[in-house]
Amino acid sequence: MQRKVYDYSAYSYARKKRNNVKKRTRYETMRFIAVALICLLVGVLLYTNLHKSSKITLVAKKYYAVEVGSYASESTALYFASTIKKRGGAGGIFYDGSYRVFASVYLSKEDAQSVAQKMLDSDLNGKMYVFEFKKTKIDFSDGKTLFLKELANSFTAFLELLLAASLDYDMDSISGSEIMQMMDNTLNDIEAYYEKLTKLVDDEAKDTALHKMQDFLLEQKTVASQLKGGTLDGSDVKTACFDMLLVCERLYSYYGGEE
Structure with missing residues (x-):
């Protein structure tokens, strides 16, 4: 269907003049609405800052x-x-x-x-x-959702990295030195996570979920450190895998499973 085009030039001067009063009234109304909306927006922002939340979902594993x-x-x-x-x-x-x-x-x-x-x-x-780890939700009081989501999922990601490396090591597909290099990289990631999380904990002192996440990060660091330096054998890698599995089990158990 052809779009209708309005010819605004057809309006007479007299009609424009007659609408001036209406325009002023309409302007005042719109200004009032605009001010009200700004006040509402400011209120929402203030409330959000005071009650900001990050709900993270850990998928079932x-x-x-x-x-x-x-x-x-x-x-x-x-x-x-x-x-x-x-x-x-x-x-x-x-x-x-x-x-x-x-x-x-x-x-x-x-x-x-x-x-x-x-x-x-x-x-x-x-x-x-x-x-079996059930689907779990973690409710942080801080609003930095993307970082916290990445952090929360780093635990099972590290476990799965270890499990894959352990299987490859048993099949002589990778060497012990390669695993140690992977652990160096992992430790660097953990340190970066911990440093950033510490700043959030300082800002959100009452958020026990954040504090507990720090504890789990330290446990993860301990596992990674087991495979750093010296020489490795199959037992070392398998032990680290199981220790990391238990860290993940405690993580899921602490934050609670969702049916």
Whole structure:
């Protein structure tokens, strides 16, 4: 349909003059509305600054571990864990009512099942255990959403980097020195995150969610430091993987799962 074009020049001088009063009244009305909108906008901005919020969602995750035994006492679990480490495994322990000892952790279900089956074929205990982290929301009082989202997701990202590196290391696809270089880069990232987070914590002293995130960053740094310098073997990498898995488990558990 052809757009209608208005010919404003057809209006007479008399009509324009007659509309002057209406224009002044209309202008005053619009000015009042504009002032009211500005006041409302300022109020919204002030409220936002005082009550700014960053809601971060951690997606659901699953990781597949090879369990070698479950024990009633921690001392017994520690004994068998040390044995597993000497054999090149992670020797990780997780308590969920009993003390479970693990040899390794994988990104894929198939890898975990394959390793568990090989252990059974060698007359060793081995079965798959699934670590499942439910979708979780973290409500920070600070409004720097993009940074906090990147930070919150850096934990599972680092875990998955470690798990992939561990599998490649077992297959001789990468060397120990390459893993150590990866840890150097990771430590630099963690330091940068921590420095930026510290500034937020200073500004948001009452935000316990931010304070706790600092603690988790320090735990992540401890794991990365395990693989920095010296010489590495398969057990070192598997142990770091399991330790980082537990950091992520505590992170998800602390902030709470969402059904």
